[in-house]
Amino acid sequence: MINFDNIAPVKLKGAGGGLWITIDPSHPESELIAEIDRLLKKLKHLAINADVTLDTGDADGQEELVERIKIHLENNFELGTISTSPQKRSIPTERRRQRDLSKGWNHHKSDVLMLRGRVRSGQKINARKHLVITGDVNPGAELTAGGDIIVLGTLAGKVHAGYPGNDGAMIFSLAFNPSLVKIGLITATGAGESGIQGPEFACVEQDSIVVKNYMKDNPFKRMPWPEVI
Amino acid sequence: MEGKVIVVTSGKGGVGKTTATSSIGAALALEGKRVAIVDMDIGLRNLDVVMGLENRIVFNIVDVVQGKCKVDQAAIRDRRIDNLFLIPASQSDNKDVLTPAGVERMAKVLRQKFDYVIMDSPAGIERGFENSVVSANEAVVICTPDVSAVRDADRVIGLLYARSLEPKLIVNRIEPARVERGEMLSYKDVLDILSIELVGLVPMDEKVLISSNTGTPLVLQNDSTAGQSFRRIAKRLNGETIPIEVPNLKPSVWTKLGKTFGLK
Numbered sequence: 001m002i003n004f005d006n007i008a009p010v011k012l013k014g015a016g017g018g019l020w021i022t023i024d025p026s027h028p029e030s031e032l033i034a035e036i037d038r039l040l041k042k043l044k045h046l047a048i049n050a051d052v053t054l055d056t057g058d059a060d061g062q063e064e065l066v067e068r069i070k071i072h073l074e075n076n077f078e079l080g081t082i083s084t085s086p087q088k089r090s091i092p093t094e095r096r097r098q099r100d101l102s103k104g105w106n107h108h109k110s111d112v113l114m115l116r117g118r119v120r121s122g123q124k125i126n127a128r129k130h131l132v133i134t135g136d137v138n139p140g141a142e143l144t145a146g147g148d149i150i151v152l153g154t155l156a157g158k159v160h161a162g163y164p165g166n167d168g169a170m171i172f173s174l175a176f177n178p179s180l181v182k183i184g185l186i187t188a189t190g191a192g193e194s195g196i197q198g199p200e201f202a203c204v205e206q207d208s209i210v211v212k213n214y215m216k217d218n219p220f221k222r223m224p225w226p227e228v229i
Numbered sequence: 230m231e232g233k234v235i236v237v238t239s240g241k242g243g244v245g246k247t248t249a250t251s252s253i254g255a256a257l258a259l260e261g262k263r264v265a266i267v268d269m270d271i272g273l274r275n276l277d278v279v280m281g282l283e284n285r286i287v288f289n290i291v292d293v294v295q296g297k298c299k300v301d302q303a304a305i306r307d308r309r310i311d312n313l314f315l316i317p318a319s320q321s322d323n324k325d326v327l328t329p330a331g332v333e334r335m336a337k338v339l340r341q342k343f344d345y346v347i348m349d350s351p352a353g354i355e356r357g358f359e360n361s362v363v364s365a366n367e368a369v370v371i372c373t374p375d376v377s378a379v380r381d382a383d384r385v386i387g388l389l390y391a392r393s394l395e396p397k398l399i400v401n402r403i404e405p406a407r408v409e410r411g412e413m414l415s416y417k418d419v420l421d422i423l424s425i426e427l428v429g430l431v432p433m434d435e436k437v438l439i440s441s442n443t444g445t446p447l448v449l450q451n452d453s454t455a456g457q458s459f460r461r462i463a464k465r466l467n468g469e470t471i472p473i474e475v476p477n478l479k480p481s482v483w484t485k486l487g488k489t490f491g492l493k
Contacts, residue, residue, distance in 0.1 A: 118424060120383045120384065120386060120387035121380045121381070121383035121384040121387065122383075122384040122387055122388075123387055136422075136424075138380075138383050138422055139376075139379075139380055139383070139422070140380045140383060140384065
């Protein structure tokens, strides 16, 4: 089985025509070098003349360490070019606004799971990102989504938005009456019949879940332009 | 023409499956159909008692499925209603002695001999439920107007849809007085959640207990409101279109008087 939580000091991947080495600078330099040596020796002739890119993952300011490892590689292996990873580019706000305004979503591939129909007791729905259900969710049903949950109908049952740890997610429904609400890591139990008619949404405020009238406190009202989520 | 297998199920126990099965079966037989009622609750057989036929059991469904006897030998004829037969469950075995394949084989034979085969499913959604629904052509879900029964019925409806059966709903034991006081869900609330075709509403009726204890068919009692509801349900299942009657409160003398004097 592949272990995604692998915290190995050095990771080696094939990238394009060459090799991509990701090092974790939190480990001591000697350990890193020993690990690189071990991995490259395993590759035997495949490493000869390979173009190698050195990368420190999310850690910044490790240029000296990378430089020393680079020299070590040049001296000990017959590699091709050795380069450091290019700086991560982030799109400046100005350009992002431009993109959103010029309908940047035309090429957006959606992760939204949209379903219609009634979700009955005992049925479970898991969505990787946002979940939209046009229909009712009955008591005893369970919804889990990595992002927001939007129910165009009555919402009863158990809901977990922002699974596993996204507190910024929201849950919306036209009639909000779930038995259990979870957003990210925060949990709240349903309050029974709220008596409030109309669309409501739940979100996290100061580490607790609050339910608000959507028409009064629409959280997206103040957003200046439509944005891809 | 081949007969139809109708399964009566609910998920939750004690909502009136057995009463409904025996009443619908008897009512269909009164309509002139050949009806077999099959008790699928192996190990906890009840239907024979409710129908007053427990003294006449020789063979049971397990014997039929295991090939120890023919269907005709196990089917007990009801002496009061023509064309009504019962295939009783076994009291000594457990639900695992029957397999879906075995039940399917038996249902094939039953379909040829009867117009309607009504299967009384046990409570739960395990083996007994699977055995009951495997050969069904139609499904009827019984639900009482309380939250737990609705939730279980909802689960069962999901499972029936998964088997390409479109269940029909009977809301049983409606007490109009308590609905009016807000102590009980109304049939509309139940229908709101379950949202399947309604085939009948049955009021709470004290006669049901008496009739099941004495083993007399409910539908033969003209003064039983539940019995009359089941007769209408049987007609609907038989293809007639008659409007659904909503159990109402009989207005008391005082409210009638009040109305005449224009008080309300």
